[in-house]
Amino acid sequence: MTPERHLLQISSLSLRRSGALVLDDLSLAIEQGQFVGLIGPNGAGKTSLLRIIAARLRSDGGRCVIDGHCAVQSPLAYRRMLGAALAPEELPADLSPRQLLQLVAAARELDQVPEESLWLAERLGLTPWLDRSIGNCSLGARQKAGLIAGMLGKPPLLVFDEPFNGLDPLAAFEFKSVLSQWTREGSCAVLLATHGIEVAERLLDRAVLLIHGKIADQWTRAELEQLREQGSDLEAAMVQSLRKRAEAASSDHLPVGHESH
């Protein structure tokens, strides 16, 4: 039997910042065409994990591999397989979204901005903003430009951190439709971190709950559907999981013999 090959394979990832453990021996695997959502409270390590996967942050230990290419050993091949959205505040104010896309296309060794990206800009409603300078764009337009820049060239793995921030309902709907279409076709896998659980719930193949830099719980699509049939949802499951952990932590800190009283 040949071992199953994952598109993204993260093993024993750890990260420390100012003495605190942000990611603790974290392992995660994503297959081609999978739509995975990272959920969890603030400070759980979602953004740090995404930044490490997007090669923007170095981990203190562990490995990140996309389709057999390690982020450290073969950084160029790794980055070719990856598309990471840019946050609105990272975008250069003096360029226009079109120039930004051209720059990213040049960095990805493409002759010009792919038609698909312009089509995506049209679908998300970015076309009227394409030739304005980013400094004069609205938050939503900047968010769209960052998302499209990340999706440019349709790389096999797409990584998003809070992609729905600032998007109007229509653009959010179109964005979700495109992502589900691409994952259904199997042309790429998506990993996104979000607090909009109700938004993500309908799209996800898998939801991963991250607490204190560790995977605390996971739900597959079948389990999510089962939750829905039982009249519950991902939010309730997540809250339940968080409460369980909080209770376990508080009982760990109780003085010896406390339970007997």
Add this chain to the structure above:
Amino acid sequence: MHPWIHQQQLSFANRWRRWRSRQVETLFHLLAIAVVAAILMGPLLDLLARAGARIGQFGQGQPLLLACAWLVASAFVCWRPMSLLHEALAHGRWSSLPASASEGRGSYRLIGWLVTLAVITLSCLFARWSYPDTFAAGVREAGLAAGIGAQAAVWGAARPRRARPVRSVRAAATGWPSRSDFPQAMRYWLRLRVSSAWRTGALSGGGLLLGGLLFPAGSGMAHMLAGFIALLLAVRLMVLCTSSAALIFGADSLLQSQPLPEHAWLRAHRAAVLPEGSLLSTMLAICSYALGAPVAISIVVLMVLLWLLCNEVVLVSRFRRHPRRRTIVWTALTTAVVAIGPQAAPLLVLILPALTILLWMTRLK
């Protein structure tokens, strides 16, 4: 207290804490500056004395013009930061925070009066210490004009503002390559940055002010023109280098996830800086010749400028993720060159290219 003032206090405390954590680095920079200043003090004082003499000659011919320029420049020195402060207090994010308009106006007026008093007191004290009468009178006038500038900013802020027409929001598209090519795109992006820095005038304004002191007035129209052009070229070269470094540092964090090989950054920075930089350096060398320098000196000027450009390209590419390390290496190199230069000027012809090749080699490893 206005939240802006509170924010400044916090920001100062943070800066102080950061400075304390970088004491060794800061001490190294201070030491290097002291060494460079000590070596260059003689030639600099000589240059200032000559510039002073030329301005004196010019002033004898055009006393009113010189006095007006001096007063306007001194008033501008205080008026500009005060206007910016007013913008920060009145139109910043404080407008949506619990800081009333009257509180903003009161804080601004108070700061305006304090600045006026401080400027006039300092200029009076300085004028008493300074020896030559004309210089003391100039300092007193400058202080008075700066105080008037600060007060003008306060009075100007109290007047109702006229609505300004909205500027064009379209990004400049001229020259942006139609086909994607990374070095070309970076080159045009740099061109946008440089023209924007040039337009904002922070550097060009300072450079022109310096020009007022340095250009060789009274030595013929051709000389004056050559001096002025040399000054503009030097400012442009400075803007080019600072903007390109800022651009590479910003672009690196923007494109960290993109499959860009190391040499692409070097090529991009080279394409962005070297053509215009070499042209400016050559023109500066020609200007130095036009100003009366011997051919040999002009060639040395050209070589040193080209060496500085090559170093800038190599250092920025090499340390694009560690801008502080780049500053430390720059400081060390500059100090070494200034220290060695006067003793072994002919050797610099060999030392400078060797240093660049060494840096290049370490870059390739």
